[in-house]
Amino acid sequence: MADASMIPPSLAKQVETAFERRKLMSIGILAAILAYLIYAAISFDVMGVASRARMDNAKNLLSDFWSYKVSVVRDNRSGAITAAIDGDQRYAFAPDWVKTTGDVTTVDLGGGNVVTYDAQGARYVIPGYGTVDIVAKDGKLSFTAPGATPDWISASDSRISVSTSVGRFIYTKSKVETQRFFPGWELFFFTFDSPFYGKSFGELTALALWEPRIDPDQSNYAHMQHDFLTNSMWHHGDVLWALFETLLMAFLGTFTAALIALPLSFLAAKNMMPFAPLRFGIRRVFDFIRGLDALIWTLILVRAFGPGPMTGALAIMMTDTGLFGKTFSEALENIDEKQVEGIRSTGANSVQRARFGVIPQIMPILMSQVLYNLESNTRSATVIGAIVGGGIGLLLTQAIGTQKDWEDVAYYLILIIAMVIIMDWLSGLIRHKLIKG
Amino acid sequence: MVDLAFGPEPGKRPAASDPHLAYLAMVRQKRMYSALMLVLLAFLLATGFHLAEGRNAGGFLNGLPNLGAFPSEVLSEAWTERANLPGLAIEHLPSLIETINIAAVSTLMGGLCAAFLALLSTRGLAPFPRLTPVARRTMDGMRALPDVVIALVLIYVLGGGPIPAVIAISIHTSGALGKLFSEAAENADLKPVEGLTSTGATWGQRIWLGIIPQVAPNWASYLLMRFEINVRASAILGFVGQGGIGADLKVAMQWGTGKYDQVVAIFIILFLTIVIIDRTSDWLRTRLTKGAQHG
Structure with missing residues (x-):
């Protein structure tokens, strides 16, 4: 105190x-x-x-992310019954929970939910609620429910739909459809037309390594690879190519920008370029390029070169040239003059001084900056790809545009996140090595 | 800084018998490696551009003469209509303000979220040390998601308007800033925290009084930098999705000839805004970090 x-x-x-x-x-x-x-x-x-x-949209989206649906459809005019994955006729099959005898078809949705199609119309038995009975007569649908109509049933003269936790049931004049949801992404590896469909991982390994050829013309492994990449539902080959294109855009854009910016940055550094007006001019060019933004560059370049990955690479190159020009010239201004002095004392000319006195000093900073940008450009390339029409960005915006292929959106998202995280990790690893030496 | 061309590898020493020859051999080897790397890089760039050009709708050499065509077409039309430009610029000001608002709100919200994530993932400060890897992976995931993608998905659920854009940019901002914030917090001096702990301060008090005053200048500087980036991002988001100056630009661009004066007016105000924000934030950031150095 x-x-x-x-x-x-x-x-x-x-x-x-x-x-x-x-x-x-x-x-x-x-x-x-x-x-x-x-x-x-x-x-x-x-x-x-x-x-x-639109919460119903959110529900569709989330359920598509982790599940797929099988639609059992009866054409009300011809009476034909089809069951297909995602309602796509290419992937029709006969599930064991759909049974047809005569003109009566029962669809067992599990947990006591049973839908029956018959000549008069259709019935849906919902446990804990009762039976929803639909009779089609003279082109009108009449609908009987045990109690008041809850909000998960919507009914009109021409369309009746029931959504429960196990599936969805839609009755219209032309057809009646029952959708049952299953977890997972069906047909992700092989579609029905591939001989490898439905085989376990162990069986596939055995097939690939020692079992006899299924197709005598090619090895099982090549066959598998071909069937996987040409999967008509998931288009793995195209998706992988798009990912590669995105990486290519980022790689080309970043490294070309670095190569262009390096000589220019010498002209913009105070200790390298004694002539002030030129220095000032180059710096304003860098500022202008950076300020004009990737969006505007992209739009100008698309008009000249058309849509595609090269345009994307050039757009990334433009913006990064401005950025690199600024950071490189700052790095040049912060170098230790003693090394340059030492080289000068041996009678070296200016190119030799730059090569042996300056470049070795700034190389780690340069490389670390370039790698950092390579990583962040992988992400931008996705976005720029959506504008210029190249790479995974294009596929993604197309899938979002259909507003129903959300399982594709989820698939692309996972791939993009994985790609960015891997690039982040790789560039971090190399930068660490470079700085430590 | 390490000299890449010279200097022995750690642990490896040149032969003592003839240091001169050993040195020259090492330099030759290093130079050969650098030359090989350069050749490889040039090869990759050349093949890469060849490949990308093949996938492009128009070739590089065909497009090069047209590079000036679009800007000159736009500019010449805008020049003949130059009397309209100030009026058009004022007309688009509300959407420019919306774009800036989207960027500012998402920087603030993302910054708040980032501060929490950063504190959760910093060694020595985390209230639940076992959860630090979880917080870090969360930030990695948030950073990896491109904001446009989140925005497009959210537009489907939430309808149009600026809210999807705000959420999308906030998510990306939280991840990106969280990493920078936690790096700054890791370098903070822990002595004030120890002092506060000895007086029986709670976790919140230790952070608020011991850490925040130390990291505030750095964090504020990162926030400003992020705001610059987010203004650009929200303009692009408008172009791809909805809302703000980006959407106006898209409408005017799609209209084409006859609305190029609008395109130019939007370009000008967007460019000016970006330059002004960059300059202000540059100035503020140097003040913040320089001030911190003086204590």
């Missing part, structure tokens, strides 16, 4: 007011941020989103 008495009262007061001011300032900043967020919430119409949000 003796120490406290030694502080002059004026100083104590000064410290206290300073503390008070800082406290007020931090409260003021927080209040300003809060006020801004409230303003933004009003201008973004946050309340309106709740009414515009």
Whole structure:
């Protein structure tokens, strides 16, 4: 306590007011941020989103992410019954939970849910609720339910749909459809037309390694690879190619930008370029290229070179040239002049001084910057690909555009995340090595 | 900095009998490796461009003369209509403000989320040390997702408007900033935290009084840098998805001839905004970090 008495009262007061001011300032900043967020919430119409949000869309999307559906359809005119994965006739098959005798078909959805199609119409037995009975007569649908119509049943003269936890049932004049959901992505590896469909991993390994050839013209492994890559539902070959194209765009764009920016950055560095107007001019060019943004460059380049991966690579190159020009010339300005001096004392000319005095000093910084950008450009290449029409970005926007192939969207997303994480890890690894030497 | 061309490998020493020859041999070897790497890089770039050109709709040499065609067409039309430009620029100001708002709100929200994730994933500060790998992988995943993709999926669920864009950019921002934040927090001095712990401070108090004052200048500087990036991202998001100046630009571009004065007006205000924000944030960031160095 003796120490406290030694502080002059004026100083104590000064410290206290300073503390008070800082406290007020931090409260003021927080209040300003809060006020801004409230303003933004009003201008973004946050309340309106709740009414515009389509939760049924969200449900479709999420269920597509982890499950697939099998549709059992009866054409009400011809009476033909088909069961197909995702309702696609190419993937029709005969599931054992659908039984047809005469013109009566029963679809067992599991857990006591049974749908029956017969000559009069269709019936759906729902445990805990009762039987929904639909009779089609003179082009009109009449509908009988045990109680009040809950919100998971929608019924009109021309269309009746029932959604339960195990599936969906839709009756229209032309057809009646029952959809049953199963977890997983069916036909992901092989489609029905491949001899490898439905085989376990062990069986496939055995086939690939020692069992006799299924097709005498090619080895089982090559056959498998071919069937996997040409899978007509998932198009693995095209997807892998698109991923490669995205990586290619990032790689070409980043490295070409670095090669262009390196000589230019010498002209923009104060200690390398004594002529100020040229230095100033080059710096403004870098600023302009960076400021004009990837979006604008992409749009200009697409007009000239047409859509495709080269345009994407050039767009990445343009923006990165500006960025690299700036960082490289900053790195050049921070070098140690002693090494250059030493090289100069041996009578070296300016190119030799740059080669032996400067480049070795800035190389690790340069490489680390280039690798870092390569990683972040892998992500941008996805986005730029969506605009220029190349790579996985194009496939992704197309899949989102159909608004129903969400399982493809999930598949592409997983691949993109994996690709970016791998690039992140790789570039981190190499940068670490470079900096440590 | 390590000199790549010279200097022995750690642990490997040149033969002592004839240091001169050993040195020259090593330099030759290193130079050969560098030359090989350069040749390989040149080869990869050449084949890569060849491949990419093959997949492109138009070739490089065919397109090169047209490079100026589109800008000059746009600019000449805008020049004849130059009297409209100020009016058009003012007309598009509300959507520009929307774009900036999207960027600002998502930077703030992403920054908040990033601060939590960073504290959860920093060694020595995490309240649940066992969960640090989980927080780190979460950040990696959030960073890896391109914002456009999240936005497009969300537009399907939430309908149009700026909210999907805000959520999408926030998610990406949380991941990207979280990593930078946690690197800054890792370098913070733990002595104030120890002092606070000795007085019985809770975790929140230790962070708020011991860590935040140390990392605030760095974090604020990262936030500003992110804001610059997010303004660009939200313009692109508008172009691919909906909302803001990007959407206006897309409409004007798709219209084509006759609306090029609009395109130019939008380009100009977007360019100016980006330059102004870059400059301001550059200035603020140097002030923040320099101020921190002086104490």
